[in-house]
Amino acid sequence: MSTTQLAWFKSSYSGTEGDNCIEVALNWRKSTYSGTQGDNCIEVAPTPTTIHIRDSKDLTRPHLALTPTAWGAFVTHAAAQAN
Template identity: 70%
Template sequence: MSITELAWFKSSYSGTEGDSCVEVALDWRKSTYSSGSGDDCIEIAPCPTAIHIRDSKDTTIPGFHVGPEAWHHFTGFAAEQA
């Protein structure tokens, strides 16, 4: 993966006074159920303390995140429904 494919954002601990800050990158992965025909799909960016989720059709709108335990329960439920 190239550096340009990562979604960089400034840490919420960054100040506005030019002080030291950290930028974080998310490695987004599209659902394997996604096709190129514009159907409904999600992208996720797993991190140790949160799973970030966004709409793959419009990545400019805000997504949301859940904890790893909630994601585990969700994916288990989704697998049972398939």
């Protein structure tokens, strides 16, 4: 994976004076449930404490950040609706 595929952002633990800056990267992956024609594309970037979700058609928009528990509840609910 190249570093251009990662979404880098400044850690909240970094200093505000420009020193002690740490950048963290999210590794975005396209959902296996997304369409193959470039439509309905949802990307996720899991971390130990947060599941980040975004619409890959418009990367400038904010993304959702859910706890793993909330993400699990959403996936369970979505799967039940699909049946």
